[in-house]
Amino acid sequence: MSAQKELNQQEPTSRVTTDTQPVQVLEADGxxxxxxxxxxxxxxxxxxxxxxxxxxxxxxxxxxxxQRQGRIAxxxxxxxxxxxxxxxxxxxxxxxxxxxxxREHAAKYVHGVSLAALLKPLRGIxxxxxxxxxxxxxxxxxxxxxxIPQAMGMAWGNKLQGKVDHAVLCHFGDGATSEGDxxxxxxxxxxxxxxxxxxxxxxxxxxxxxRERQTASETIAQKAQAYGIESVRxxxxxxLAVYQVTKAALSKAKNPAAGERRPxxxxxxxxxxxxxxxxxxxxxxxxxxxxEEWKDKDPLDRLQKYxxxxxxxxxxxxxxxxxRIETTIKNAITEAESVSxxxxxxxxxxxxxxxxxLREQRDELAALxxxxxxxxxxxxxx
Amino acid sequence: MSSTAEPGTDTGAPIEKLNLVEAVCDGLYTxxxxxxxxxxxxxxxxxNGGVFRATAGLYEEFGEERVIDTPLAEAGIVGSAIGLAxxxxxxxxxxxxxxxxxxxxxxxxxxxxxxxxRSHGQYTVPMVVRAPYGGGIHAPEHHSESKEAFFVHExxxxxxxxxxxxxxKGLLIAALRDPDPVIFLEPKLIYxxxxxxxxxxxxxxPLSEASVRREGSDISVYTWGAxxxxxxxxxxxxxxxxxxxxxxxxxxxxxxxxxxxxxxSFKKTGRAAVVHEAPKTAGLGAEISSTxxxxxxxxxxxxxxxxxxxxxxMPLHGVEDYYLPQAVRIQDGILETVEF
Numbered sequence: 242m243s244a245q246k247e248l249n250q251q252e253p254t255s256r257v258t259t260d261t262q263p264v265q266v267l268e269a270d271g272x273x274x275x276x277x278x279x280x281x282x283x284x285x286x287x288x289x290x291x292x293x294x295x296x297x298x299x300x301x302x303x304x305x306x307x308q309r310q311g312r313i314a315x316x317x318x319x320x321x322x323x324x325x326x327x328x329x330x331x332x333x334x335x336x337x338x339x340x341x342x343x344r345e346h347a348a349k350y351v352h353g354v355s356l357a358a359l360l361k362p363l364r365g366i367x368x369x370x371x372x373x374x375x376x377x378x379x380x381x382x383x384x385x386x387x388x389i390p391q392a393m394g395m396a397w398g399n400k401l402q403g404k405v406d407h408a409v410l411c412h413f414g415d416g417a418t419s420e421g422d423x424x425x426x427x428x429x430x431x432x433x434x435x436x437x438x439x440x441x442x443x444x445x446x447x448x449x450x451x452r453e454r455q456t457a458s459e460t461i462a463q464k465a466q467a468y469g470i471e472s473v474r475x476x477x478x479x480x481l482a483v484y485q486v487t488k489a490a491l492s493k494a495k496n497p498a499a500g501e502r503r504p505x506x507x508x509x510x511x512x513x514x515x516x517x518x519x520x521x522x523x524x525x526x527x528x529x530x531x532x533e534e535w536k537d538k539d540p541l542d543r544l545q546k547y548x549x550x551x552x553x554x555x556x557x558x559x560x561x562x563x564x565r566i567e568t569t570i571k572n573a574i575t576e577a578e579s580v581s582x583x584x585x586x587x588x589x590x591x592x593x594x595x596x597x598x599l600r601e602q603r604d605e606l607a608a609l610x611x612x613x614x615x616x617x618x619x620x621x622x623x
Numbered sequence: 624m625s626s627t628a629e630p631g632t633d634t635g636a637p638i639e640k641l642n643l644v645e646a647v648c649d650g651l652y653t654x655x656x657x658x659x660x661x662x663x664x665x666x667x668x669x670x671n672g673g674v675f676r677a678t679a680g681l682y683e684e685f686g687e688e689r690v691i692d693t694p695l696a697e698a699g700i701v702g703s704a705i706g707l708a709x710x711x712x713x714x715x716x717x718x719x720x721x722x723x724x725x726x727x728x729x730x731x732x733x734x735x736x737x738x739x740x741r742s743h744g745q746y747t748v749p750m751v752v753r754a755p756y757g758g759g760i761h762a763p764e765h766h767s768e769s770k771e772a773f774f775v776h777e778x779x780x781x782x783x784x785x786x787x788x789x790x791x792k793g794l795l796i797a798a799l800r801d802p803d804p805v806i807f808l809e810p811k812l813i814y815x816x817x818x819x820x821x822x823x824x825x826x827x828x829p830l831s832e833a834s835v836r837r838e839g840s841d842i843s844v845y846t847w848g849a850x851x852x853x854x855x856x857x858x859x860x861x862x863x864x865x866x867x868x869x870x871x872x873x874x875x876x877x878x879x880x881x882x883x884x885x886x887x888s889f890k891k892t893g894r895a896a897v898v899h900e901a902p903k904t905a906g907l908g909a910e911i912s913s914t915x916x917x918x919x920x921x922x923x924x925x926x927x928x929x930x931x932x933x934x935x936x937m938p939l940h941g942v943e944d945y946y947l948p949q950a951v952r953i954q955d956g957i958l959e960t961v962e963f
Contacts, residue, residue, distance in 0.1 A: 314761050314940055343763065365761070365941020383765045384723055385695055419694035421726060447695050449671035455694050518763075526670040582941035591935050598904065602933045606945060609952060617951040618944050 261460050263474040263510050266481040269538045271546025280485045284553045290331055290480060291544050291554065296566045297323035297347035298541055300356060301515075303570055304346075304363070308519040312578065313363035317344040321514035321532075322444055324480040324540025326412075327351050329440055329509075332487035333410060338377040340392040340411040342385075344442070348412060349378050356573030366582045386417035389426030389439065396430070396437035396494075396504075405503075408494040409437045410487070416447025418461055430504040431468035436494035438487065439506045442477065444513035449526035462508040470504045477511030478540045481547075511535075584610070584618075636822040644814040646788035646821050647677045647753070650795035651715065653825055655685055658713060661799060664691040665700055665717030665753075674719055675755055675814055701727035701752060705735050708750040713799060718754040721808065722768035727752075735804040736779030748804045751795070756784065757849050757900050758947055759812035761940040768937055769848075769900040772907055774806045775878040781830060782877040784808040786851035788819040790875060793828030801830060808877075810849035833881040835888065839870035842961050843888040845911050846898040847874040850948060854898050857953040867961050877907060885911060886918045894960050896928040898948050903931040925963035930956040 266277045273279055282290070301320045307313045319326060322344065330351035333339065339352045346359050353376035361369025362381075370380035382388035392411030399407045417423055418441060430437055441461050445452045458464060465472030471493075475486045490505035497503050512535035516523050548554035588595065588603040595603075610618070641649060655661045663678055669692035672679035682690040693700050697718060704714040718724045724731075735748045758767030774782045783798055783805055785791040791809070798805035836851060837858050846854045851873050858869035872888050874880065889895050895915055897908035908929040915927060930948045938946050 315763050362764070362939060365939040365943075367939050367941075383763060384725070416695035419696040419699070421696065421698055447666070448674065449667045449669070450692050450695065454692060520674070525672065582939070584942040584945035587933065587935045587938040587942055587946060596934075599934050602903070606933070609955060610945075612955070613951050618949055 261462075261474060263476040263508075264482050264486055265476040265479050266485060267479050267543050267547050269543060271543055271548075271550055273547075277482075278485075280481055280488065282484070284551075286331075287548060287551075287553055288558070290327055290484070291541075291548055292562050292566070293347065293351055294324055294327045294480060294541050294544060295562060296569065297327060297350070299566050300346065300350075300359075300570055303574065304360070305515075305519060307360075307574070308363075313360060314365065315518050315520050316363055317518045318513075318515040319344050319346055321512050321535060321539070322442055322477065323347045324544065325440075325442060325477040325483045325509045325511055328480040328483035329410060329412070329487045332484050332491055333408075334406075334491075335375070336377065336407050337491065338379070338392075338395055338407065338409045340379050340388040340395075340409065341381050342388070342412055342414065342417075343381045343383050344414070345381065345412050349381070352376065352378050354378050356570060357576035360573060360577035361580070364577060366577075366580060367586065368580070369577075386413055386420035386422035386426075389413060389417070389422050390429060391426075392439070393426045393430045393433075393435055393437055396435035397433050400433075400435055405436045406495050407436070408491050409435075410440060410491070411437060412440050412442060414447060415441060415443040415445065415452050415455055415461060416450065417441070418464065419455055427465070427468045427470065427504075427506065431470045431502065434503050436503045438490040438494055439504065440487070441506065441508045442511060443508050444477075444511050446513050446517070446523075446527065448517040448521060449523075451527075460508060462506060465506040468506075470502055470506060472506040472508065474508045474510060476538075477509030478535065478538045478543065480540050480544050483509055636824045636826075638820045638822055640818040641788045641792075641821040642815045642818050643785070643788045643791045643809070644675055644677050646792040646819075647795060647809060648679055648681070649821065649823075650792040650799075651678065651681060652684065653792070653823075654713075654796055654799045655681065655689065657825065660711065661713045661715065662689045662691060662707065663715045663717065664693050664704060664707075666693060666695055666719050668692060668717050673717065675811060677753070677755075677809070678717070697723055697726040698730055701730040701735070704750050704752070705730060705738070705748050708748045708804075709738075709746060714750045715799065716750060716752045718752060720762075720766045720768070721754040721756045721770060722765040724752075724754055724770075728773070731774070731780065731804070731806070732777045736777045739779060739803065747802050749802050751798045751805045751807050753807045753809060755811040755814070756808035757810045757812055758937060758943050759849060761943070764937075764939055767940075767943065769932065771806075771808060771877050772901055772905060775907055775910070779803070780878065781805040782808065783830060783875065784810065784848040784877055785875060786810065786813070786848055786873050788817075788821050790828050790834070792821055793826050794830065794875060796825060797827040797830050800827065805830070808848065812849040813852065816852070828875070831876045831879050831881050833884040834873045834875055835870060835884070836873045837869065837871040839868040839892065841868045841892060842894040842896065842957055843870045843872060843885075843892045844896045844898060844953075844957060845872045845874060845885060847877060848900070850898045850900060850953075853948065853950040854953050856950040857957060860950065860954055861957060865958065867958065869957060880911070880914070882914055882918070886915065889915050889919050890922045893922045893924040894963075896930055896953075896957050896960050898930045898953055900932050900947055902934045903929050904934050906931055925960050928956045928960040
């Protein structure tokens with residue numbers, strides 16, 4: 242044992258978990274793990290969480306198919322990860338803020354973004370990023386890890402303004418932990434002790450690069466130790482476990498006990514069943530068998546089995562949910578496909594007041610469209 | 624054996640038909656085969672062969688010591704490439720998309736660009752940073768950026784942007800052999816747009832030499848990368864429909880510029896337009912326009928037109944075809960300048 246590890250063990254007040262075994266509530270067969278406590282959720286809440294997870298999976302299938310048909314552009318699938326997404330957002334209060342990446346479709350949906358709004362940017366329509374008042378969700382972050390210092394900053398601002406009951410939850414992947422922004426964000430979070438929860442959706446793959454090549458650390462959770470903040474590893478395919486640890490982390494962020502620090506790093510251990518995006522082909526760099534092992538612990542199946550065992554769900558209800566989900570998604574697609582982007586919109590909202598030169602450019606484009614017709618702009622450039 | 628032959632010249636080397644991204648890959652393969660100190664590093668460049676297949680097959684051929692999948696960290700990739708170069712290697716760092724180069728900006732402008740001058744020439748950074756560049760492929764947000772001006776503005780960096788497969792391979796080899804750091808921008812819109820005969824083996828297309836793609840007498844149009852093709856289409860249309868004779872100059876290297884070719888062309892035509900994807904304000908068009916005014920004011924017969932992206936963030940793909948200069952916009956702008 243290294244001297245450092247020995248020192249940690251002798252330090253009884255250490256708040257850092259050295260347990261690499263992820264927290265788990267449900268076994269793969271839907272039974273409750275020995276010694277685990279099922280989170281305090283009503284039957285209705287459990288059923289609702291199941292329905293949203295099921296909807297997320299169906300949405301994923303439909304979105305992939307829409308991309309294949311050329312009806313949306315590049316899409317980042319979430320199958321296998323939707324349980325963790327739904328569960329983390331269930332743990333949020335409406336006033337809490339969500340910082341998602343391009344993969345957190347279900348997390349956004351549960352926190353109030355409509356399915357149509359999720360689809361619009363995938364059709365190149367910007368208004369999908371604008372959410373209704375009271376829906377505290379940032380537009381998705383595409384440059385990796387850049388959201389982490391910003392989420393920290395919003396949590397810091399809330400604290401400075403006395404709003405510590407407004408927590409911030411920030412998603413990112415395993416790849417993001419290699420970026421400088423991860424270090425800077427978590428370091429600031431520790432120093433300024435902000436009400437934020439950082440959720441690393443460790444899906445084992447950053448496009449083609451496996452987790453073990455991303456960091457020589459045994460776990461991602463252990464990185465929190467360097468920032469003096471608490472961390473927890475959780476089975477990311479176990480929605481109830483993810484809900485439990487997220488709820489606890491949010492509670493601590495808002496109302497820490499004496500000696501506790503507000504921020505938490507959650508490592509949700511999961512797996513990206515599919516491709517990084519619809520532009521990616523994982524068969525080039527990984528074995529299909531690997532996914533199969535994870536699928537045995539599938540979050541949707543696990544929740545379904547648990548609810549059947551508990552008598553909360555039966556085949557009749559399940560079929561009703563399927564029907565409702567199908568209609569909801571179909572309506573969202575219809576809505577998203579009923580709008581198109583006006584080219585002049587790109588000139589709007591660059592500044593509060595449009596500079597003269599930009600106004601000239603907008604008018605110039607309008608004149609060219611008038612003169613030549615929109616067909617002239619739709620010719621393939623190459 | 625090296626040559627600097629133009630396409631079509633018989634170098635005696637076998638020829639194959641390649642598209643632009645295949646030519647980039649072939650350029651890397653060719654140099655790596657001949658020089659053990661050339662290594663490729665970046666995100667997904669190894670087993671995956673690059674997200675655009677620009678490094679396809681290199682991992683299998685040269686192994687993981689020379690085709691290196693790194694952790695996801697652009698500053699780490701470029702910073703460590705600088706260190707590799709200082710140690711005597713010839714690193715080729717890939718930025719997955721130009722829109723993700725910013726974490727590496729500090730490494731590029733504060734160090735790669737100026738280690739030579741800071742150290743009185745003692746330390747140099749012979750590396751190439753490759754990045755897929757520009758819009759037009761309906762990619763997600765942040766995947767369509769054309770930010771060459773940031774790097775052209777930085778003394779000590781060279782910036783290259785090919786518009787054909789032949790040039791892509793030849794310029795890349797020249798960049799790899801160049802003693803200074805080179806930002807190599809690959810117009811992904813035309814990665815697979817067309818094939819061209821590309822010699823097997825080594826050849827260089829020299830840096831800082833523009834290419835006159837079409838000779839003309841009425842106006843000089845300066846462009847590069849993916850905008851070269853719509854500019855040539857516009858030129859053909861203008862010849863057919865209006866009898867306007869357009870000269871198209873493909874800059875190929877954006878820094879240091881081939882000022883001689885730019886100015887000589889302008890002295891011949893007396894009129895000019897610059898076509899680029901990047902926003903108008905403080906884009907490279909401004910530099911070219913000013914240079915012409917400094918060098919050839921008395922030849923000028925019309926305002927120099929800039930036909931560019933607008934001064935907005937790169938829009939989502941739904942309207943990117945309106946943002947990028949299309950042949951119709953280019954044609955209209957050229958006509959306005961010719962008729963001034």
